[in-house]
Amino acid sequence: MDRLHSNGTKVMAVIGKVKHAQQVVDSGIDMIVAQGHDGGGHNSPIGTFSLIPQVVDAVGDRVPVIGAGGISDGRGVAAAMMLGALGAWVGTAFLATDEAGIERFQKEAITESGDADTIVSRSMTGKPARMIRNKWADAWVAAGKEPLPMPYQSMISGPVIASGIKAQRKDIMPGFAGQGIGLVHSIRPAAEVMRDLVGGAERALADARFYS
Ligand SMILES: Cc1cc2nc3c(=O)[nH]c(=O)nc-3n(C[C@H](O)[C@H](O)[C@H](O)COP(=O)(O)O)c2cc1C
Numbered sequence: 001m002d003r004l005h006s007n008g009t010k011v012m013a014v015i016g017k018v019k020h021a022q023q024v025v026d027s028g029i030d031m032i033v034a035q036g037h038d039g040g041g042h043n044s045p046i047g048t049f050s051l052i053p054q055v056v057d058a059v060g061d062r063v064p065v066i067g068a069g070g071i072s073d074g075r076g077v078a079a080a081m082m083l084g085a086l087g088a089w090v091g092t093a094f095l096a097t098d099e100a101g102i103e104r105f106q107k108e109a110i111t112e113s114g115d116a117d118t119i120v121s122r123s124m125t126g127k128p129a130r131m132i133r134n135k136w137a138d139a140w141v142a143a144g145k146e147p148l149p150m151p152y153q154s155m156i157s158g159p160v161i162a163s164g165i166k167a168q169r170k171d172i173m174p175g176f177a178g179q180g181i182g183l184v185h186s187i188r189p190a191a192e193v194m195r196d197l198v199g200g201a202e203r204a205l206a207d208a209r210f211y212s
Contacts, residue, residue, distance in 0.1 A: 001028045014068065014089075016044020016051065018058045025059045032063055033089045038070025040092045040178035043120050043128045049083065056084030072180030074200015081201070082208065090197065092178040097190040102175060103165055107187045109174035115182040124161070124176075126153030132174035132181070136160055 004011050005028070012031040013024040021032050034055040036048025044051060048069035056065050067080030068089035077088040095102055096110045109132055120128045123140035127150045131137065136157065140147060147153045164173030 012066075014042075015055070016042075016046060018054050021055045021059045021065075025062050029063060031066060032059060033066045033068050034085070035089070036069035037120075038130075038179040039068055040095075040118070040130050040181075041176045042125070043130045044069070045128075049079075052080055052083040052085050060084060070178050070180040072178070072183040074197050074202070075204045076180065077197055077201035078204035078208065081205065088197070088201075092181055093184055093193055093197070094190055095175070095177065096184045096187050097193055098187065099190045103168065105168045105170050106165075106173070106175040109170045110177055110181055110184050111186055113174075113177070113181045115179060118177055118179055118181060122147040122153065124153065124157050126150035129176060130178055131176045134174055135171050136164070136173070 001011060010030045011028075012033055013020075013029050014033040014035050015021045015024060016035055016037075021034065024032060032055065034052050035044060036046055036051040037044050038048045046054075048067065048071070051069070052065070052067040059065065064086045065084065066087045066089045067083060067085030068091070071077055071080055071088045071090050072093040077090075080088045092110065094100060096107045100107065113132055117133055118130050119133050119137060120130050121137040121140065122128055123137040124131065126147050148156065161173050163169075
């Protein structure tokens with residue numbers, strides 16, 4: 001941490017529990033991302049709406065807290081800020097952009113999926129991760145097999161993932177994504193997604209003031 005700070009690097013950590021927020025704050029972190037159960041990738045058991053305010057209460061006076069998990073449009077950004085976050089950290093919505101470094105078929109899988117099309121599975125990395133439902137994850141459940149602990153499960157899943165991507169198999173490796181996936185309808189330039197997130201948040205926050 002000292003070496004990173006001495007060369008001007010800001011350090012952030014994605015956490016999913018108050019306990020982990022406290023641990024990283026004590027390490028001297030600059031910013032915390034509180035990512036709830038809705039989020040894509042490695043996953044918290046706690047829902048985004050419950051997690052953000054509890055992390056803000058626990059550490060918000062010491063470091064900035066950013067909310068994450070299922071935030072795919074401006075309303076979500078506004079909601080995270082209402083819960084006490086200083087901003088939002090968005091993953092899934094930026095995967096369906098021209099600039100994202102994933103495969104075209106994976107971007108299409110995102111635009112074709114709805115709210116119920118993601119699952120949390122340990123089949124890829126050994127730790128619970130939210131991904132678009134796929135045959136590899138289903139096969140682990142059907143086989144009743146316990147995945148190996150991280151990082152060893154990736155040695156098993158890695159070749160399957162690589163082959164699935166090479167063969168453009170949406171049914172095997174559609175990728176990690178969060179539950180806000182149903183709000184993502186097309187592949188667009190990242191700047192457009194950003195404009196909508198900011199504009200939508202501004203509108204939602206202005207409406208909230210109107211009701212107060
Ligand atoms: C494809 C993908 C890969 C991710 N990889 C990482 C990672 O390597 N490290 C990390 O801290 N978070 C990772 N995340 C989590 C994101 O940093 C972010 O917290 C999450 O995407 C927010 O939820 P959302 O996808 O619902 O917007 C990943 C998320 C996705 C979708």
